[in-house]
Amino acid sequence: MDNKINTSVGTESVRDKYDIYRHCELCPRRCHVDRIKMVDFDRAKSVDFDRIKTGDFDRTKTGDFDRTKTGNFDRTKTGDFDYIKTSGYCRVGAEPIAARAALYMWEEPCISGSEGSGTIFFCGCTLGCVYCQNFDISRTHVTGKAITAERLAEIFIDLQSQGANNINLVTPTMFQPHIITAVGIARSLGLALPVLYNTSGYELPERISELVGTVDVWLPDFKYLSGELAKRYSFAADYPEYARAALSKMVELCPRASYDERGIMKRGVIVRHLLLPGQLAESMRVVEYLYSEYQNNICYSLMNQYTPTSGLDHAKYPELSRRVTTYEYNKLVDYALSLGITNAYIQEGGAVGESFIPDFDLRGI
Numbered sequence: 001m002d003n004k005i006n007t008s009v010g011t012e013s014v015r016d017k018y019d020i021y022r023h024c025e026l027c028p029r030r031c032h033v034d035r036i037k038m039v040d041f042d043r044a045k046s047v048d049f050d051r052i053k054t055g056d057f058d059r060t061k062t063g064d065f066d067r068t069k070t071g072n073f074d075r076t077k078t079g080d081f082d083y084i085k086t087s088g089y090c091r092v093g094a095e096p097i098a099a100r101a102a103l104y105m106w107e108e109p110c111i112s113g114s115e116g117s118g119t120i121f122f123c124g125c126t127l128g129c130v131y132c133q134n135f136d137i138s139r140t141h142v143t144g145k146a147i148t149a150e151r152l153a154e155i156f157i158d159l160q161s162q163g164a165n166n167i168n169l170v171t172p173t174m175f176q177p178h179i180i181t182a183v184g185i186a187r188s189l190g191l192a193l194p195v196l197y198n199t200s201g202y203e204l205p206e207r208i209s210e211l212v213g214t215v216d217v218w219l220p221d222f223k224y225l226s227g228e229l230a231k232r233y234s235f236a237a238d239y240p241e242y243a244r245a246a247l248s249k250m251v252e253l254c255p256r257a258s259y260d261e262r263g264i265m266k267r268g269v270i271v272r273h274l275l276l277p278g279q280l281a282e283s284m285r286v287v288e289y290l291y292s293e294y295q296n297n298i299c300y301s302l303m304n305q306y307t308p309t310s311g312l313d314h315a316k317y318p319e320l321s322r323r324v325t326t327y328e329y330n331k332l333v334d335y336a337l338s339l340g341i342t343n344a345y346i347q348e349g350g351a352v353g354e355s356f357i358p359d360f361d362l363r364g365i
């Protein structure tokens with residue numbers, strides 16, 4: 001085959017020749033990316049990232065990039081492999097973008113405790129739910145700031161010094177390679193806190209497996225069993241399939257929860273389910289499914305805090321323009337108890353208002 005490269009990045013001829021023009025494999029979207037999302041090759045290889053981000057990293061080491069004079073890879077010729085900007089469905093590139101890193105008091109008691117959870121809110125999202133409570137950072141990242149894995153490690157250490165009970169990674173999926181690197185660096189610098197993976201649940205199980213040794217507590221949502229509902233509200237008809245598989249993998253990796261002397265979770269799985277207005281029947285199906293699979297071996301968090309936010313298209317989703325009623329939520333809780341669920345958190349009082357959503361003001365970033 002002719003070695004001359006076609007200078008039209010993204011054409012089939014280029015993709016045929018170089019494996020690097022393929023798919024991002026970080027989440028079930030498997031976006032076709034014209035420019036690879038990649039991390040520093042040397043660091044990547046040291047933690048066995050070969051398969052991550054779809055790149056054939058060995059080839060990049062051989063100097064093949066000299067021939068990629070397409071304009072997009074100029075930086076690779078300089079040896080500056082930090083990243084090549086791209087974005088898929090999640091709307092963020094390879095480097096982590098975060099909007100806030102601070103102590104957060106509003107997680108479950110075994111997470112926040114009285115000291116707070118050291119929470120990093122990342123920008124972008126692989127789902128993009130129409131009712132997202134963090135819309136300002138999930139569908140845009142104008143308020144976020146790009147950071148390196150080294151800076152992320154510093155942030156972890158800083159949160160530990162502030163007294164955080166854990167490191168809580170909110171919407172981390174798109175930045176998994178950097179996170180693995182950052183946790184490794186931070187551990188070498190003295191990070192002793194549990195690391196929490198706070199995810200929508202829309203995950204590839206094989207990516208979950210790669211987080212062994214990095215993540216201690218799994219905090220997945222389980223939003224829907226109905227593919228139709230997942231498609232309408234989160235543009236992911238396959239959400240139930242992946243959420244089931246990912247949760248199964250998390251429980252396999254962490255079958256038993258453990259707590260410290262203060263009741264802070266050190267290892268375990270907490271599954272969150274947010275009741276949506278008008279979706280009591282779906283929520284009951286979700287709870288029934290989870291209990292049939294895992295009984296009380298996982299911790300449940302049944303949430304009533306749904307709040308219609310300014311990002312919601314009220315004309316398109318009028319059924320979501322209200323909070324859930326006390327009646328709806330009590331029915332769900334009663335149903336969970338009737339199944340035999342005892343290892344659970346429920347929320348008391350009224351729904352949490354939009355004002356309780358944290359300020360994404362780059363604090364701690």
Ligand code: SF4
Pocket residue numbers: 024025026027028029030031087088089090091125126173174
């Ligand atoms: S992480 Fe982003 S770019 Fe990668 S497959 Fe998922 S949505 Fe697409």
